Amino acid sequence: MLGAKPQKRRDDRLIIHFDYDCFYASVFENENPSLKSVPLAVQQYEARRRGLHKLQLINEAKKIVPDVVIVLGEELGRFRDASKALYNFLAAFTWSGKVERLGFDEVWMDLTDIVDFNISLLNPHDLEHSFFQLQRDDPTTGFSFNATKIAGQVFGTPITSANPNQDAENNLMTRLTLGSHLAQHLRWALEEQKGYTSTVGISSNKILSKLVGNLNKPKDQTTLLPPYAISERDVQSGMESNVTTFIDSHDVGKVPGIGFKMSQRIRNHVLSRPADFETGLIYGGTKESVTVRDVRLFAGMGPELLEKILGGPGAERGIGGKAWNLMNGVDDTDVQQAKKVPTQISIEDSYIRLDTMPQVLKELRILATSLLKRMHTDLLEHDDDPDSVIGKRWIAHPKTVRLSTRPRPPLNADGTRSRPFNRISRSGPLPGFVFSLREEFESIIEKLVQETLVPMFRKLHPSPRGWNLSLVNIGVTNMVETASEDGKGGGRDIGRMFKRQEEVLKEWKVEDKDIPPDPLPVAEENESHSTEQTDPSAGNEVLDSIMNGSEDAIQPTQTSVEEQGIWEDDEDADEGQEKCSECGAVMPAFAMPAHERFHSFEE
Incomplete structure (x- = not known):
């Protein structure tokens, strides 16, 4: 193989890729089985067999297949629900939980651990009657299979020449064999x-x-059969690994x-020139x-040249080496578990022509x-809080909204138009009203369009016309x-935090109430400096000192008069004052709500 060597490939894993056949059509067909016998427009099987293709205009589709049944697929809820259900079904068969979705209809599964476990159980003297164990702790759960044959179709033929990595290739072959039988079992279970x-x-x-x-x-x-790598001697003799033979036939864009x-x-x-495209x-x-x-x-091709071709402002660092590895079948990225919150x-x-502001607004x-x-659908979950009026809560708040457009370039001198590739974008903060669950849905949409999206669009396209x-x-x-309840969330739900704190600390809660002091003792006659009876209101001075600082008591200010009767006689000064029905305290009206809350804490 010419050019620089790619990164060494990891062949100690077993990864399978599921692609649900005609997923979008199958969702409708499962809802309405009668659609299975007609050329369904969202279907990529019967409709394509009869000459239709993806993204074809409806008028053209009806000319080719007059009896085509058009099913509106803009509502993605049914597809998302079906995709999640199928994902959960497949994920239940894994031990590591490494199941990664790609769109609605594709799934990767890393089954290395379960396959390697079953390799250790193989009886080399009776491979034809092997049993695949689906659970570690239950040897009765699983299925029988023939470990001497690969299930399904294969690509590639074994190379008979001496291979220094023969042991590794043999281990890979065994892993692929068991993986093929597990894949077949999952396919049949999914269909059944x-x-x-x-x-x-x-x-x-x-x-x-x-x-x-x-x-x-x-x-x-x-x-894909081994060998995945071959010796330098085989390379020099013109031989290729099955990986090279397989991936070489693909268009680079695939x-x-x-x-x-x-x-x-x-x-x-x-090509040393721009590639030609089909009209469309x-x-x-x-x-x-x-x-x-x-x-x-290609002469001189390798990571360095690809870096020059693909690099530049905004390009990923090391993009040349990454692209070179991919074209050599090297991909060490791990299968990831699906995230609860999308990134x-x-x-x-897409539009044939979009060049007026009324069209854009629509x-x-x-x-x-x-x-x-x-x-x-993706960011709301059921809220089991009994105090919740809406019954749902946001599990994540996106902070940024982005608007992108792809303008068509002007006509060339010969009347043709170059195909547009580049998008232009504008980003800004996502307004908070978008998260309201009480406001009307249509009202939120209109505010988002008028207050956020239209200003962003005008910054992208300052001229009111001339763009398409x-x-x-x-x-x-x-x-x-x-x-969240499991503490994995990145934010804080303040309401729930205080509610939970109150519930936890309820056992140690101390009631804080105002308790009148014990009555002052009446002075003995021989201890008194006066023979007059003690004024029973004298104790109020002590109570006032205790209440000092409380909002129940109106403290004198620099403009207040302390003589008795002034507040009652001065009608102007009394204006705007209210009296508490609970304790009789007099205070400005604006302070009364806080004072009432003080009494509510006593209950």
Whole structure:
């Protein structure tokens, strides 16, 4: 293999990639089985078989298939619910919990631990009658299988030449064999219990498992056979590993992790000119395929050259080396557990022509409505607090809203128009009223559009005319998790905190009440300096000293008069004063609510 060597591949894992067949159509078909026999517009199987393709205009679709059934798929709630249910079903079979969703209809599973455990249980003298144990502590839960054969389809043929890594290849082969039988068991269980068929790829990393699973669609599985690496002698003799042979045939733009812009730059460099595209106002494929093999064998190609091609302002550091590894089937990223809170939520749509402000306002309202519905679905959970009026609470608050557009470039001199690739974006703080659960939904949408999105749009496009948009995207990001019962949230729910504190400390709560002091003793006659009877109101002076500082007592100020009767005689001074019905204290009206709360604490 020419060029610099890629990073060494990790082949000690077993990763399978699930792709639910015709997921969007299957959701509708599970709701209404009668749709299975018609060319459903959201379906990518029967409709495509009859000549329709993704993102085709409805008018064109009806010309090709007049009896096509159009099903509105803009409401994503049913798809999201189905995707979560299927994810949870598959996750229940794992031990590590490493199950990662990609969109609604794709899932990676890292099954290394369960497969390696079952390898240790194999009886080498009776591999044909092996038993796959699905639970560590229950040897009766599982299924029988033939460990001498791989289940399903395969790609590649074993290389018979001497391989210094033969032991590692043998271990990988055993791991892939057991993984293929487990994948088949999961596919059958998914179809039998949930009614969804799937296509599966089995390999040692995410990129290879995803790509190899595309070979035998629908309703099948494919395992990428070893060897994944070969000796230098075999390389010099012109031999290739199964990984190289497999991935070389792919167009560079089909390699996961190499996006559209990246692949276009690589194509332009290899062709020494811009690549030609199919005609199409929305999305169109390239007419000139540049394969991974074309790139790999290009003179001087390697991580350094790719860094020059793909690098620049805003590019990921080391992007050249990453792209080079991906084109050689090297992907050491781990399968991640699905997060409770997404990193961002975005809604976008493509347009043949969007060039007037009334059109933009209409589309902004539509996109903002879909975005807020998504936020309610993904970021709201049931609130079991008995004092909650709404019954729901936010599990996260996105702090940033982003508006992106993709303007079409002006016409060229020959009347053609270059295909637009670049988006322009504007971000700002997401207003707090978006999180209101009491305000009318439509009112929130209109405020969001008028007060936030329209000003952002005008900053993106200062001129009121002359622009023509092919795409508009609205998204929220910068998620901050709120408080949760398990303490994993990033924020604080102050109301719940005080309520919980009051409940915990209730046992040690001390009642704080004003208790009149004991009556003052009457002085004995022989101890008194006067023979007059003691004034019973004298004790009030002591009470006043005790109450000093309390809001029950009106303390003298520099402008007050202490003579008895002044407050009653001065009507102007008494204006605005109120008397407490509980204790008789007189105070300004503005202080009365706080004083009443003081009495409520005594109850």
